[in-house]
Amino acid sequence: MTLFLQLLVEGLVIGSIYSLVALGYTMVYGIIELINFAHGDIFMMGTLVSLFMVTNVFHLTDVSKMSLGGMLVMLVVTCLASIVICALLGVLIERIAYRPLRNAPRLAPLISAIGVSLALEDIAKAIIGPNPVAAPYLVPLVHYSIGSVDITNTDIIVLVVALVLMVGLQWLVTSTRIGRAMRAVAQDREAAALMGVNVDRVIAITFLIGAGIAGAGGFVFLLSTNNTVFNIGFELGLFAFTAAVLGGIGNLVGAMLGGLVIGLIRALVTYIPDRDLPFGLPHGGVAWQDAVVFAILILILVFRPTGLLGQQLAEKV
Amino acid sequence: MLVPSQILPQTGETRRLLLKWVIAFLVPVLVFTLVWSGEAILNAALLAIFFPGSFSIAAIAAGLFMLLFYGIITGLTGYLVAADSGRQSLLDLWISMFFFTVVPILLIYITANLFVGLAASVVVWAFYYYGRRLVRRFRPPAPLPPLPSLKVLDAEMRATLLTRARLGSFWFALSFSLIWLLVDLLFYFTGQYGQASLVFLVWILLRSVLLPVAGWLLGSLGGLVAIRHAVPANGNGSNGDRAGAPVSTRRLRLLSATRAREEARDLVPNDLPLRSTGARNFYLLLLLALLVFYPMIDPFLFGPGTDSRLDNYGNAGYYVILALGLNIVVGFAGLLDLGYVAFFVIGAYTWAMVGSPQLTVLTGIHINPDIWPWLFWPMLIVAALIAALWGVLLGAPTLRLRGDYLAIVTLGFGEIIPIVVQNLDKYTNGTNGLTGIYSPAFFGVHWNVSTSEPYYYLILVLIAIVLLANLRLRDSRIGRAWIAMREDEIAAAASGINLTRTKLLAFAAGAFFSGIAGAYYAAKLSTVTSGNFSFSDSVIYLAMVVLGGLGSIPGVVVGALAVYAVNVLVLPQLDALGNDPSSIIYPIYTHILQVIPNFSFSNIRNLIFGIILVVLMIFRPEGLIPSTRRRHELHHTEAEGVEITSLDTPPGAPGFESEMRVE
Amino acid sequence: AGTTTGTSTSTTQGSTIIKVATDFPVSGADAGIGKSTENGAHLAVDEANANHVIPGYTLQFDPQDDVGASGVHDPTKGANNMKALVGDALVAGVVGPLNSNVAQAEMPIANQAPLAMISPANTNPCLTKEGADVGCTGANDLVPKLRPTGKVTYFRVAATDDHQGPAMADYLYNTLHLRTAYVIDDTETYGAGLAKYFVQEWTKLGGTVVDGKSHSVKSTTSYLNLLTAAAASKPDVIYFGGNYSTGGQLIQQQMMTIPSLKNAVFAGGDGLTGSSDFYKQIVDSGGKAYMTVAAPDVSKIPAAQQFIKDYTAKYGDVGPYSAAAYDAMNILIQAIKTALTKTHTPKDSSDAAQAQVFRQAVIDALKTITYNGITGKISFDQNGDTTNKIFTVYQVANVNGQPDLEAKEVVTVQ
Amino acid sequence: MNEVMLQLEHVDTFYGPIQVLHDINLEVRRGEIVCLLGANAAGKTTTMKTIFGLVRPRRGRIIFDGQRIDNRPASDIVRLGLALVPEARRIFPRMTVLENLQMGAYTRTNKAEIEQDLDHVCQIFPRIKERLKQIAGTLSGGEQQMLAMARALMSRPRMMCMDEPSMGLSPLLVETVFETIVRIRSEGVTIFLVEQNASMALSLADRGYVLQTGKIVLSDTAANLLENDLVRQAYLGGS
């Protein structure tokens, strides 16, 4: 039971990180219908920026020796730096690799997104090398025990940040002028232009925000897992994208939910016993976790073809 | 049937036109001859016959190829002279000649690898096209002569045309043979040919006479082909085949300008003769000759190392098959498949489990190792069928899904299969994979892991079969249904297309070809490991298809080859090249090393590849060789979208239950 | 007009260039161990050329990289490399590979050619041995697949995991007095095998193995779930069968974030060694980590001092298998020299017929060779295994102010 | 005469290699209703798109209210007080009707005025008022057409261009639409109208142009055009 609850917490935390990345995916997808494969890598760049800030700018070695104020300054500045740099990176990528393809066939930007993703990974590899890099603790780790379950303050931070960002984004998209413009661009670019919307700018803003969130995600990731590696964005991105689809692509709440669901599945799969079929699986659940995630995903989509929360607009014929 | 009335006027102009074509062809041919001593290969073949001591099948085959090569070129000259009405301006002709013949030959020579050279040319072509588009935007090409001036070719005109064709290639062959003669005589008398005999001298003299005669004959042949394309026997001899169908001026006038031009290109080879159907046939012939004789001429062209080059081509081949298969799913049927690698895995493991000692380990069956390799042939089909079956199984749950929901399910499937293969290590040996997989057997062919030639021919045959199947599928009822479904599901259903069946067929057909590729791969490498198949592979296959041109069969083939060459052949070898003082990048490499001491291309390989992907997509968003359809689509980007025209629109807003029923 | 016409001047004299190849993972995540191993072999070739060990011939170093798209050693890439090497008639032999699963893919190809392979670091016993006593039966009965011709063409200078796993088990149980182990492996030939041998020995010694077996997980970016589950049984040691690049580094790192695993010992085989980043991570995180290497600690061997000097001057720090690779290459060169007394080299890289003869001669020479290397006196038994079986148990600690391996114990197997 | 609101001078427009508009010259004066007639594919919609910068003319000038607009983006042009009711309506299908109207007022910031205009528009189109909360994509064709007009009005344009506003509408609604057009004009909005329904359009327009395969072949007052033989034959379907 303890283990179960502990895994539940674990799943929620990793799930929130998926959610953070998924939010950006879903947002960009919602506007230009592009699976922005580079998004996960922007997230990875966020972890790198954060890492660089704490180790090279703040020269952090042991956070417990820092004053509270100093720590807060460091956290805020690092987080902001990560957000700003990622946001700019996002805009830059849009400008270089996607904007020229605005009127191209649908899969062309997908391929250039893949190109960007490959390039970013190699750049990161050139910076931090091919192996995982450990980061110092950004906040003094505090363990809380609820019953026998161990929760850390970073776990809570991750959850809260994901939730806050989701609510904020949801508000932005549904209730603000720019949000409305984004949706208009998503639905009919030309008509949006006719309403006076500067389409290029709105798309750039979308990337700015999406990438900014990825930057925040990168920071939070580093804060909670204390390590990064050049291809972390690839795998996380894959699951985040999956989460976005699972939740109903284009739907922010869905992205959040999808992320949590995938995190939980991945964690709870540990419970599958190590036995040959049919009562367990060879090597036990952990070895199968990705397979189980995708199997469940497929099942869910079979019954809800547009994801958990995505609702399909019937086509008017 | 239609040739401008002013065709080949009997003036000095005519002679100039003729000269234009003769020189245009002389250049690439000379490049080929001088750069590779193509003629020397011919001579060697001759000597091989006359001097039994040096008899070598390879030399003779190579010589045979050279004969074919020059013969086809000569015929092509005749064809083009007949087909050209002088519309193609000299500059245009020269530029296209330069980019499409000289550049590839030089690049192949520089890179010392047929494949890499061609891939590099493809990249150059992309830029060329892009540049040409830019230029044409600002300086639109001069309009073609008005179409109504076309008229039906009469007997007299035919005769003129034929004479000109003959003359064209005769002059071509004559100038060519004179150059050869001069060089050979020079070499002969300066002793460069060593103790070459009198026979040799006789041969070069004889050849100098024979060549112009052959030119005359081949020119007539080319001219006849051109005329047959231009004029059906009785002026309206239609056999349902569009290339031969009659075209009326009226009809051409009715067509929009672009369409008319396309039409005219196919039907009347005098518009863009280099790209007419007839010329295309010559190119195809050339390509076929090259492919079949390639293993024999390779050592003559590139020197030692034929085996490893053939090995590369064998690998490139299965990528071509994979890309063709994926093209059915993505290009024709419009179903985004991000997990195509799964079927490849299935195909590979099918032969790997049956065609290796693993079968004995699992079932205890002992098969005579003499017979075992023969099992490859039936298993090739079985592997494909099993993959196709899985294609259907995967397709089934995805039927109600659209666009990216479909993509994610296929992606998931692509992830699940390797995991399953890996974790069922009792049967599949897990990550460590299966080794010792048998090579196929074939009458009298020495076939094992260290030979490449049989695999080269095997993949050629497989590609030929798959290509043919693809072409036929595309032009069939099924192919039309796929494309219709891609265009508009609802309209397709309302036209009587069973969406369920049609989608499943697309998945099955795509998977089928992937299964073939998989079985070939397992047999060729003799090893399969589960860790080697991942999402990135699916992505690479997709890149091949999109880069080549979605839905375009030639495009996809080129895309697969280009991506393979760049990503698998060139980029990983940059370091080796950089370290080789004789290579072109050596100075660059050493320079970089001075600045960045630990620099290694292998570390930035993906960076380079990524940049290439982005740049190519920006330059040619519709792919290297877009299908006519897609080419079209791009030019109509502002299609008059009415309501929600795309079925892939994301259902973002809260709204309604799904109403369109697709079971 | 050109040069191929005229009489062909084919002499019986072969090429004066002989290629000696290596195949190691020298880029990506494995570069730490792969590159240092390759350097060892490279040094041997450079020295042989400088000293004119084979007069009249030049040895050309032909290094291959078996890192695939995944960024770590890749059997398929290895197989492709081997096909390329086999196709080049001038290649006389290969030193490599590093990883057992790569070897598994390469061996049948080299065996059919035939082409000699000498691995400095492959430790999986089933590559060369059969039988229940070494645990190579059933699916692990590899030899018939790896050796389709039935003849030995593969040699190695590293000792095997059926001793490496137990060496660590003994050390942890008897010297450190640990009792409960949680075992993880990366599912690869090497990792899974090593874990299996560790588990066998550990149970035999009386220790507890959680769940009684190794947990196989292909490398991922997060082992948190697994480690959370592991933490529930409060193990003294987490033993990882695998490489630092296929999970080792992440497991150690993530282990440190789980309170009840913070004080557990992290241990594993030679796959964990070779990455200075990893050593630094371990020392920084304050964790305890032990690793074995299937080679002697050359820093203590007098005969190796010159090598260490030359190597350090040229490439920097000596890696765990640099010396072994140096020896392996020298053995190959020795064998080539012997072969040259029997037959001649192929004419050029297409001369497949003569290549076969020459390569066979090299293999024959290897079978009977005895070589006094810097790691000891090496010869090969009838399976191609070295007779010089030495292991070193290391702890990761600050050595001369640098995080590095600190030798704790040397185990010699008879 | 009133001052010129919109003027096209020697405009040539291409789609790729195909020239669709050939040397178009036309002008619309303040307070006028001008209609553009033409068969299918004559280039009427293309003219509209060219005015709004959705396709760029290769040659020629377009002047609105004294400013050149032929090289400005659509969003700028709209800000100058020009609005388009596009062909096939082009409402935002996954937004509510209300949000669509709000998008119409995108360039404006004064909330009170927007509210006021919203009421005004609802008054003109009572049907819209009923459906403010409905998702626009599920409206019927006619409802969408009304929405498109209402949306354009929300930007308080000085001049409104309409591309076939009566397409697919019931006779009753066609009446309404034309009545609305008159009404909008009476509120001071200049109107440039493209219509297939030539007799109707001409009956309420001041002047008209006839476009044939991309060239303007006739331009006259509406009354004269109604009597013109060519127009009668080609567009009114009879003698």
Add this chain to the structure above:
Amino acid sequence: MTAEHEQAPQSTRQPLLELKKVTKHFGGLAAVQDVDLAIYPQEIVSIIGPNGAGKTTVFNLITGIYLATSGEIIFEGQPLKKASPHQVVQRGLARTFQNIRLFNNMTVLENVLVGEHLRLKASILDAVFRPPWVKQEEEEARRRAIELLSFFGQHLVDRQDEYVINLSYADRRRVEIARALASEPKLLLLDEPTAGMNEAETMEAVHYIRRLRDELHLTILLIEHKLMVTMGISDRIAVLDYGRKIAEGLPDEIRRDERVITAYLGKAATADRQTWQVALRPQPEGEANNHHE
């Protein structure tokens, strides 16, 4: 309006298509409510009604694109049940769409060939191996497609290899009809076939719709807003409003129906505009007159 049609007492003949109390709800909205309708062989029946009345929805229900919430649709005496769109086509119904839905990146000929899909037999294996009969089948299909195109005059035949996106609106409408005809339907459903056409083009469309009935013996169900079309060619007219059928009858009856005037026709009907005259004027050509005695 032909004598034959008027004589045949509709109640005694079996209707080709019959809607019985068909209802469709979208969420809370009743788009179609309890609609009864019977169409007899070789009739031209029009459905008219204000925008949003549910006309297109009725088409979608008939052709299986939507499932009816309740009610029954009977074709040739057999209920259509839950037939999916392609099964409906197989039964002999074909339709066009209000917003033209052609396959834009296919040529005119290919579009029509897609319409013939159900008539062709070649399976995937046949397509690959292409035995002689398949070749023949393809040729035959092409010949027929061209024949169908020639129904609208040589003009479309000449443009058979043009991509449909390059066609004029009117031509696209024609191609869409040709595609529908290619499946050899018994009942043709046309959703606003003249939308976006000017008056001259509309007149022409009226002609060929009538010819479809007279020459190909099709039964036609038509949605149309233009009175010159509905009043001109319909044998009967059904009027929908808010999803309910509010009237049904001969064109003249409908024109005078008070409810229809207030809900749909507006002043136009009473104003008796010139267009009316045009529509009702007998056709000049002799051929057209034949159907008007």
